[in-house]
Amino acid sequence: xxxxxxxxxxxxxxxxxxxxxxxxxxxxxxxxxxxxxxxxxxxxxxxxxxxxxxxxxxxxxxxxxxxxxxxxxxxxxxxxxxxxxxxxxxxxxxxxxxxxxxxxxxxxxxxxxxxxxxxxxxxxxxxxxxxxxxxxxxxxxxxxxxxxxxxxxxxxxxxxxxxxxxxxxxxxxxxxxxxxxxxxxxxxxxxxxxxxxxxxxxxxxxxxxxxxxxxxxxxxxxxxxxxxxxxxxxxxxxxxxxxxxxxxxxxxxxxxxxxxxxxxxxxxxxxxxxxxxxxxxxxxxxxxxxxxxxxxxxxxxxxxxxxxxxxxxxxxxxxxxxxxxxxxxxxxxxxxxxxxxxxxxxxxxxxxxxxxxxxxxxxxxxxxxxxxxxxxxxxxxxxxxxxxxxxxxxxxxxxxxxxxxxxxxxxxxxxxxxxxxxxxxxxxxxxxxxxxxxxxxxxxxxxxxxxxxxxxxxxxxxxxxxxxxxxxxxxxxxxxxxxxxxxxxxxxxxxxxxxxxxxxxxxxxxxxxxxxxxxxxxxxxxxxxxxxxxxxxxxxxxxxxxxxxxxxxxxxxxxxxxxxxxxxxxxxxxxxxxxxxxxxxxxxxxxxxxxxxxxxxxxxxxxxxxxxxxxxxxxxxxxxxxxxxxxxxxxxxxxxxxxxxxxxxxxxxxxxxxxxxxxxxxxxx
Ligand code: MSK
Numbered sequence: 001x002x003x004x005x006x007x008x009x010x011x012x013x014x015x016x017x018x019x020x021x022x023x024x025x026x027x028x029x030x031x032x033x034x035x036x037x038x039x040x041x042x043x044x045x046x047x048x049x050x051x052x053x054x055x056x057x058x059x060x061x062x063x064x065x066x067x068x069x070x071x072x073x074x075x076x077x078x079x080x081x082x083x084x085x086x087x088x089x090x091x092x093x094x095x096x097x098x099x100x101x102x103x104x105x106x107x108x109x110x111x112x113x114x115x116x117x118x119x120x121x122x123x124x125x126x127x128x129x130x131x132x133x134x135x136x137x138x139x140x141x142x143x144x145x146x147x148x149x150x151x152x153x154x155x156x157x158x159x160x161x162x163x164x165x166x167x168x169x170x171x172x173x174x175x176x177x178x179x180x181x182x183x184x185x186x187x188x189x190x191x192x193x194x195x196x197x198x199x200x201x202x203x204x205x206x207x208x209x210x211x212x213x214x215x216x217x218x219x220x221x222x223x224x225x226x227x228x229x230x231x232x233x234x235x236x237x238x239x240x241x242x243x244x245x246x247x248x249x250x251x252x253x254x255x256x257x258x259x260x261x262x263x264x265x266x267x268x269x270x271x272x273x274x275x276x277x278x279x280x281x282x283x284x285x286x287x288x289x290x291x292x293x294x295x296x297x298x299x300x301x302x303x304x305x306x307x308x309x310x311x312x313x314x315x316x317x318x319x320x321x322x323x324x325x326x327x328x329x330x331x332x333x334x335x336x337x338x339x340x341x342x343x344x345x346x347x348x349x350x351x352x353x354x355x356x357x358x359x360x361x362x363x364x365x366x367x368x369x370x371x372x373x374x375x376x377x378x379x380x381x382x383x384x385x386x387x388x389x390x391x392x393x394x395x396x397x398x399x400x401x402x403x404x405x406x407x408x409x410x411x412x413x414x415x416x417x418x419x420x421x422x423x424x425x426x427x428x429x430x431x432x433x434x435x436x437x438x439x440x441x442x443x444x445x446x447x448x449x450x451x452x453x454x455x456x457x458x459x460x461x462x463x464x465x466x467x468x469x470x471x472x473x474x475x476x477x478x479x480x481x482x483x484x485x486x487x488x489x490x491x492x493x494x495x496x497x498x499x500x501x502x503x504x505x506x507x508x509x510x511x512x513x514x515x516x517x518x519x520x521x522x523x524x525x526x527x528x529x530x531x532x533x534x535x536x537x538x539x540x541x542x543x544x545x546x547x548x549x550x551x552x553x554x555x556x557x558x559x560x561x562x563x564x565x566x567x568x569x570x571x572x573x574x575x576x577x578x579x580x581x582x583x584x585x586x587x588x589x590x591x592x593x594x595x596x597x598x599x600x601x602x603x604x605x606x607x608x609x610x611x612x613x614x615x616x617x618x619x620x621x622x623x624x625x626x627x628x629x630x631x632x633x634x635x636x637x638x639x640x641x642x643x644x645x646x647x648x649x650x651x652x653x654x655x656x657x658x659x660x661x662x663x664x665x666x667x668x669x
Contacts, residue, residue: 007034013334013474015504017265017421021338024417030365032337033356037470048603049089052079055217062088064603075605081218089604090223091215093580094230098211100581101233103353104540105204105241106376107280108248109173114283114392115248116166119159125287125395129254131158133432134165137247140185141168162251169244175203183239186546187553189561190590194235197618199228199588201236208233223607231588231619238585243543249320253286256323256428256537258437258530263503265335266422267328268344271307275406276330276339277321278314279351280538284373284390285317287399288349289325297403304410309403314339315354316496316538323428323537332475332497333575334468340368344416347406351390352377354467354576360385367412369405373398425508427499427535431547437530446548446555448528453566454557454649457520459489460640461552463545463586464533466571466579468497469597475501477572477596477629482507484633486532489518490640493548496539498572507533542582545569546589559647563590563620566643568636572596572629583623592621592639594632599625 009022012034025032045051050062060079067073077085117123128134135145135155143164146153172180179200183191194200201207211233214220220229250256268274275292277285291297292309301308312330313321321327330339333354339345340362347369348359360382363370372378373390388405390398429437432444439445452458462485468474478501482492486507494502502508507516513525513532525532536544549562558565569586571579574597583593601607611623626632644650 005035005039007032007038009034011473012037014476014479015264015421015474017419018335018338018474020419021265021335021341021417025338025341028341030337030341030362032341033334033358033470034474042471045603047598047600049092049600050077050085050603052083052088052091054091054215055081057081060088062603064605083221085604086223086607087221087226089601089607090226091220093599093601093607094211094226094233095215096577096580097230097234097584098208099577100579101204101237101241102208103578104245104581105173105208105237107352107540108241108245109170110281110283111245111248112166112169115162115252116170117392118252119162119166123392123395126252126392128158128162128251130251133247133255134158134161134251137251138165141165141181143168169248172240172244173204176206177202180204180236180240182243183235185550186239186589187550187561190563193561193563193590193619194588197228197231199232199235201232201240204236204241207236223604224610227610230584234581234584235588237581238543238546238589242540243546245540246537246543249282250430253282253320254324255432256430257433258426258428259326260424260426261322261326261328262422263329263331263425263500264419264421264423265331265339265342266418266420267310267312267330268339268342268418269307269310270344270416270418272310273301273304273306273308273407273410274310274312274345275347275349275403276312276314276345277317277349277351278336279355280316280320280353280540281351281374282317282320283392284349284351284395284399285311285313285321286324287395288402289321289327291396291399291403294400297400297407300404300407304407306407306410316540317351319427319496319499319535319538319541323535328422329500329503332468332500334470334474337362340366342416342418343367343414344418346409346413347371347402349373349402350377353578367409367414369409371402371405373402423504423506425503425535426510426531427503427508429493429530429534429536431544431551434534434548435551437528446551450552450555450557452520452524456649456651457489457524458491459518459520459637460491460566460568460644461493461549462490462567462636462640463493463495463542463569463591464502464572465495465498465539465542465545465569465582466574467576468501469573469575472573472597472627475504478502479505479507480629481570481572481596481633482533483516484630485636486517486521488633488637489521490637491521491524492533493536493545494533495536495541495545499535499537502533503535507531508535539578539582542586549591561590561620564643564647565591566640566647567591568639569593570596570632570636572632587615587621587623588619590620592616592624594624594626594636596627596629596632598627599623
């Protein structure tokens with residue numbers, strides 16, 4: 001009998017902990033996503049985006065032949081109804097945008113609902129941790145932060161402000177007409193572009209629903225018109241649902257500031273109760289972190305013979321608790337099965353998004369309790385699978401129930417194989433933190449960053465974000481791309497699983513600047529004391545990159561709209577619909593995005609032309625695809641250099657520092 005195909009660990013990842021765990025998994029006969037990716041071939045037609053499953057007369061498959069590609073035969077492909085490859089691929093793509101935007105924004109809705117319950121006194125376990133941010137956010141919604149009595153003005157009660165903010169914010173999901181409010185934060189020229197292109201969103205839910213309507217059989221049959229709605233929907237998420245989620249999380253749990261933490265599977269403990277919180281939503285994980293520090297839970301751990309607890313994160317829940325509490329990260333999306341295979345995890349507690357269904361099966365082979373917590377995200381099978389439903393009104397009670405379940409399971413732990421790898425990193429660069437880091441606590445400013453971009457020490461800004469994808473080597477593309485960018489003096493902002501790749505490779509430390517950066521960026525990093533790759537949070541926190549970019553415009557000297565900035569994005573290993581939604585909101589905002597894994601569009605040449613060329617005329621930014629990370633870095637640098645040239649800063653120049661005599665000369669002239 002032929003031997004089953006398996007992944008070659010050294011070929012599918014550059015992370016040594018993952019290599020070790022894959023060898024252990026394969027020796028034990030446990031199959032992981034890495035093996036399944038080798039065994040299961042992708043569908044050619046699907047990957048090119050030209051399979052239509054929208055009605056039951058199909059699926060209609062329209063393969064792109066060599067003749068059509070080379071122009072030697074006419075392209076008269078059509079589905080049963082006459083749908084062209086462009087219509088089919090565009091419908092598929094905007095449905096991905098809708099899926100991604102719905103996912104992030106529904107996370108956002110949950111956050112606002114809890115925020116509102118807190119403001120109305122119905123969720124007693126939550127509180128306002130960042131009142132300054134609440135007052136700032138109130139300003140964006142037009143909510144008064146002061147009251148005037150007679151001649152005197154007083155700060156308004158924070159709970160009153162929170163209630164008004166919560167009501168207005170929640171209304172943004174169901175708003176039917178007009179323009180969403182939060183988008184007013186964007187630079188004026190960016191907003192003018194949105195108005196001109198007709199893509200300023202009306203309300204979050206409305207734009208998602210409209211995509212589902214337009215992509216039904218026999219509705220919108222113009223691929224350009226479909227993508228226009230995709231652009232509008234993406235903005236509803238980027239500057240709406242996602243940005244509001246980030247801001248309300250900051251108000252309730254604290255705005256992140258730089259601190260240190262550890263990453264990789266080696267953070268799991270032989271002697272403590274290991275609880276992994278996995279997914280994206282910090283509402284529950286925040287409570288679990290608080291619960292394990294309560295005296296009764298500490299006693300409970302001792303009673304089970306354990307030295308305490310490790311709460312380690314996985315995927316973006318990890319980024320959330322790492323940035324605010326310094327809790328360790330066990331791993332990224334592709335490491336979730338491996339975490340269970342260590343045999344050291346008492347509870348894998350999941351909320352929403354990026355949770356592999358196979359966790360239920362893998363958990364059955366160990367003592368691990370696989371605990372689902374959200375009513376919208378249950379798992380149907382598995383003897384170790386259980387559901388403990390999270391309720392914001394009894395958040396701490398539920399968190400303690402989960403912690404006790406994990407503690408009770410400690411005695412069932414068998415043999416473990418925890419790899420030793422962990423890496424130190426600095427994380428927590430929110431927009432506010434970058435501002436204070438550059439300009440000082442009392443006069444935070446982006447001006448020093450702008451000055452260093454203008455004088456050429458920093459060539460440009462790159463956002464390297466997104467997932468891991470089992471179809472490309474784990475972490476490899478992210479790390480090679482980031483190293484090539486910083487070597488060329490491009491500062492990198494990172495989120496999601498890309499940030500974890502950077503952490504594991506040691507790129508999130510200030511010391512890495514001297515090793516990996518070009519001379520200009522190294523000098524800036526060493527002077528300011530920052531890493532060349534700045535960890536900005538989870539995938540919902542990509543909105544922080546938008547607010548940071550807006551601060552750069554406000555600081556002056558680098559153009560009027562986001563499309564003017566020497567900035568570019570990349571998702572080298574994207575896999576989820578959320579990534580498509582994020583990339584589209586960056587592009588619609590004026591920042592081009594290069595992908596390392598192809599979009600399912602390449603069977604529809606006219607759609608490719610729209611996305612990779614014509615979109616630049618509409619939004620000042622476009623899509624791109626380059627699987628080779630080094631080539632990708634240079635394509636990104638090309639975009640940056642083009643923007644520098646347009647700004648007239650393509651030749652290095654120093655900022656002239658004037659003394660009093662110089663100023664007097666100007667005034668006298
Ligand atoms: S967790 S969406 S694999 S970044 Fe946000 Fe990672 Fe992508 Fe999930």
